Every structure is written in C-alpha cells, then in structure tokens.
Amino acid sequence: MTHIIRIVQLALKSLLLHKLRSGLTMLGIVFGVFSVIAMLAIGEGASAQAQRQVLELGATNVIVRSVKPPSEVMQSSSGSRVLSYGLLRSDYKILTNTIPTITKAVPIREVDREIRHLKQSMNARVVGCTADYLEMNHLTLSQGRFLTNSDQENLLNVAVIANEVANILFKFEDPVGKSIRIGSMYYTVVGVTKDRTASAAIGGSLSGQDYNKDVYVPIKTLQVREGDLDIKTQAGSNTAEQIELHQITLRVNDKDAVLSTAEAIRETLEQTHPRTKDYAVVVPLELLKQAEQIRMIFNVVLGSIAAISLVVGGIGIMNIMLATVTERTREIGVRRALGARQSDIIEQFLTETIVLAGSGGLIGVVFGLLTPVTFLGIQWFVQNFVMEGNTAGSDVGRMFFDLQPQIAFWSLPVAFGISVTIGILSGIYPAISAAKLDPIEALRHE
C-alpha cells in the first residue's frame, strides 16, 4: 500500500514538472468523460420525459379512441350527409362484458360548447364520463365532489368544472351549488378539479390534452340532453358528425395482462367494426416499451459518439507518453543503473498515464455533474439566438425546452472506469518500450 502511494507520488512529481503539457494531455480525457456523462444524461432525461408522459396515461390503461376514417371510405359507405363513425355504446358493453381482465372502464364523449354563468361565458370542452374518470386521469378535486353513479342513473344535470373554468365564470363566488348553462341546458356545479399539467401528445395517435378547460357531466345526461349528433360550423358550411363515444379508457387488473388484453380488445373491435377502422387502440405500456427501446438506441448512439472522443483522448495520451519516454531515456537509464527492474519502469510510466487519465476522468466527472446547468445555458442560447418564436412552440421545440438532463449515476463510475482503462491501454506500449531500453544505451542517450 505504501508502495502504491509512493509510486503515485512519484508519478505526480513527474507530471507536475510539465504542468502545461500534462494539462493539455488530460484535456482529451476530460472532454471524453464529460461528453459520455452529458450525452447519457440527455438520453436519460429524454426517456424520463417520455416515461412521465406515458405514466400519466397509466401503465395499466388501454385507451380506445374514435378516429375519423379517410374521406373516400366514408363517402362510399353512406350517402347521407351525416358522418357516422367511431366507437359505439355497444362496443363499451361488449368490451366490459367479455374481457374479464378489465376492472374499470370509462366511456367518454367530448363536445365543445359555450358555457355561461350570468354574464360570463367561455368555450369549454364538455366531457361526458363516469365516476371512474377522476381517478383514471389522475385528477383531484379542490372542492365538492365528482360525478357519481347515481348521477348517471338519475340523469341529473350536474357538472364538475375545472379550476380554470371556475376562475373565469366565478371570479368572486363559490361555484359549488351555482348553475351554469351548457349549450341550452342548465347544470348544477357540484365540484371543482384542481389544476393538472396538460398531457403531451404521444406518437401521433393521441393528441395532447389540456385538462384545465374541461367541464365534466354524466355521460348519460349528456347523451339524453345533447344527442349523438355534433354539428359544427366551419367556414360557412355545416358538417354533422354522429359519434356515440369518443373514447373508452379501460383499466386492466394486472400489468402483465395489459398486452394480451389489448390484443383481445383489438380482435373484438375488429369484429364489431368490420368495414372501416374508425378507432385506434393506444396502449401506454406499449408506448413505454417503445420509449425504452428508443432510449436504448439513443444511449448507444450518443454513447458511441462520446466514446470516440474518449479514444481520441487516449491516443493523445499515448502520443505524449511516447514523446516523454524518448525525452526521458536518460532518466530511465539512470534508474535502471541504480537498480530499477523492467517491471519498475513499466510501473512508473503506467502509473503516470493512469494518474493522468484518472485525474482527467475525475475532472470530466465534475464537468459531467454540471450537465444540467450547461444544458440550461444551451436552452437559453437556442431560445434567444436560434429558434424563431413559432418553432419554439412546436412539438419539437416544446420537447427540447421541457427536456431536463438526468445524470445517470451509473454513468459516473463507468465513464471514470473507461478513462482509467484507456489510460492503461494507451500507457502499456510506451511503458514497455521504456522498459525494454538497454540501460547502457539509455545512459549514453543525450
């Protein structure tokens, strides 16, 4: 042990003799280690972001959504001016009755309506749903209660409003117990939900959702009061769509059963919708697995790029050490004459490279730990000098600005270990060539 301490001390002494040269040599490793940690941190951050989004949807959930089929298919299927597509209430019944692994299911219908309280009005998304919606979408109440099963059965005109809606319609009063007008009907407000961060769009099949401008009403009430027909006025012409359900969110009892259940759901729906595929099945767990795979690819690609810089750093060290061996041939001869074995010389030069690479690695780890700060700087730079205002608001832009690098703590010892390994690898050849010098020749070297 004292022997190791001593040879490290001697190595430090030799390296400190040429501070600038040692520093510059180290720099290659510093940047190599830094970039390995930084790249993995960004990869990790991206995957954590994706995971968070998926978990918001619920890992044991399966989401079935109505999708508008391509227009030519619709025209051939029906001559009527009303487009009829999407999930049916019968689908909901079949799914919940035939698949035993489904524990909860929420049918959802969404319509955009103007809502009004006295003189205040706003456009909101009116969501017809059942009691389970609250829990399955990770919503929490700030006041009152959520919809109940008896609300459904009794077709009550009750509504739960989101916090933002409450703030707009009821600036100075308690909304619970007051009535609001949705379309042409009056509803009594029974609860208010807390703010929830909007969920981001995932993979094109599910668009982002802003929960803060929602009004929740019992789905049966909505069906009875508003019907299934949804008439929209767009650019002067009216389009009518008939959709029974916009979405069915299903909860599976076990995480292991999610994929097989999703398969069963797909098969069932294929039978009930034989002609057009006017629905999409979104499985967050599948997305999670995809995200995991993407992360793996990300990490491998980024990691290899960073590893190249480590190798370059190693070559730099090797280069300098070879030059050092030539420069110190005389010293090697003297040490040999004074009794150093070949192994002592190998040990000496190898220790010097390992100390060089190791301290470079340590500095790199410190820099690597600062990645989140560095990344903030990059985000600031991009925001101010690179991106135009509208690109920053796009999906890619949001993804970039939402990204928080997460340092993978396993990457610290790994990167440091790699740097030391590179120190050893790049040090072996110079060290051996130093040890193989003939002491007599070396002593004569000028």
Add this chain to the structure above:
Amino acid sequence: MRLAAQVVDLTKFYDLGSVVVKALRGVSTDFPEGDFVAIMGSSGSGKSTLLNLLGALDRPTSGQYFLGGRDVSTLDDDELSAMRNDMIGFIFQSFNLIAQYTVLENIEVPLLYRSGYPAIGRAEREWCLELANMVGLGDRTDHRPFQLSGGQQQRVSIARALVNDPQIILADEPTGNLDSTTEAEIMEILHKLNEDGRTIIMVTHEPSIARQTKRQIIMKDGLIENETLIKQSIPTR
C-alpha cells in the same frame, strides 16, 4: 585478503552482422576489499565495456564475474537489477541526477528499488541526511539539480551511490566534467571513502587522477596491457 570482486577470463563480443567486434578478449583480475583502481586506456580499448560488465549492466559473452559471492554472468535481467541496486554504487561523468527530484530525493532513488520494496522510513531518511552532510550538502537537501553547481551535483551522486552501502563503487570519469578545484574536492571525498574501506573502481583518462589511486589497470585492444601498483603515490595528508 578478502575479494570484493573478481573477473575470470572475461570476454565480450558484439555481433554487428558483418563484423564481430571483440571488445574484451579475456580479462582476469582481482579486486580486493579496500582497493582503489584506476582503469585507463585509449578509446576503443575496452575499458567502458569492462566497466559496464563490472556494473552488472550487461552480461559477458564468456568468463565469470564474481560479486558478493555470486557469478553475475549467469543472472537474469531482474537479478542483475537487484545486484546493481544492492552491490554497486554508480558515479557518472555527467552526474545523471533526476531533474524533478530534490537533492534528498535523488539520494533516496536506489532505496525505491530495494528488493521487496520496504518502506522508506525515518531511519532511511536520517541515513540520507547523514550522507548529504557527509558530502557537504546538508544545507541544500531541498535544492533541485539545476540549482547546484557541477561539483555539488557530483557530490549528490556520490551520496546516492553510497545509500545502499554497496560492495563496490564504480566511477566513470567522475571528474571529467569538472574544473581542477572541484576535481580535487571530489577526489578527496573518494579518498576518504577508500580510507573507510570502500572498494572503488574508476575509469579515467587523466594520468594525474590515476596516479592518486592504489592501482592502475591499463587496457589495450580488449586486454589488460599493464597493471601497476602505486600505493606509495597516495598523498599522505
């Protein structure tokens, strides 16, 4: 009389491909304990080759070299290193101090390579300081070689040669790079060491230096041409 070292019919040939250079062609001589020998000869006479063999830096082509009771010519590289470390003290013409080390650290270098790598403790430190004092550098132990004069550097290398208490001291033109005043100082130190019983083998060009030793070996064409005992010429101070 006990022998410090002994060479028997030592030869050394260098195969240069087209020619074989016979640097030593059969050298035999004894080095009794307490001897002070000057090896002389023109360049190419084989005196450097002999010194390298005596210093266990190389193995002879044939013949035997006994040092400390072992035949050096049969040892492998690591054993040669151990021999050099334990039995031999080197003093070089160009001092050969390690630039990044202080005086004290330079004196310690042979201690780094002792077999088994025992720790350098307080006793060893004091011994090094004692040696530094002995060569008159007790007040400069933390200087670096470039801060010292040539004579001072050579004193450091003498102290370094002594640190492992070697059987013989090999000096390769120890005063070759020094002016005459410093030369006298160095020679005085060597004499003192010899009086203390150390065996010193020195290669030199200068007859004035050689005359201060007990014995001269004159080499020519790889053989000992002449041996003279000149004990009486040692200055009696």
